[in-house]
Amino acid sequence: MDVVGAGTGVILLSPLLLGVTIAIKATSAGPVLFRQERHGLNGELFTAYKFRSMYSDRGDHTGVQQTVKNDPRITPVGRFLRKSNFDELPQLFNVLKGEMSLVGPRPHVPGMLAADMPYEEFDPRYQSRHRVRPGITGLAQVNGFRGETKDPHAARMRLEHDLTYVERHSALLDIKIIVGTIIREFFKGNGY
16 A cells, blocks of 8 residues: 555655756755655664755754744744645655555654653653654644644644554555545645
């Protein structure tokens, strides 16, 4: 399902991918893609791809400094990419490489914070989310738990949904999450 879905996505979305590439290059200096180390299956590190949405000289490559509403580091094109979640589309190539799945817990950077402390300290169950490949979308995101994790409730609920997915993942659940993501993110667009 991952390979067919990601391959089909790359082919069908190639005009959009090309258009986004041109828009990024035409409006700000720096590379088109943003690359960042993330935790994958069994906690192994891999390089995740995203369209660059921040000014090159203002981004935090560690990923510890989370993006906030009206973040001044985001370019005008980046604002659109984040709102529509088109910045995530290059992760289809991570799926084709076998580093990610279409659905799973979102991959976090090493040292990810929850309520201003490392997630591992915030909740000792955190490492269990790495028992499956990370996904472009997941149960937490489709249920509204995405974005900042400064609020303890939001951080805990994101982890609860991730762990629920790890325990219950199936092809049917993946299809429901993909459909829910398309409706919630691409049509309603609540990213920042």
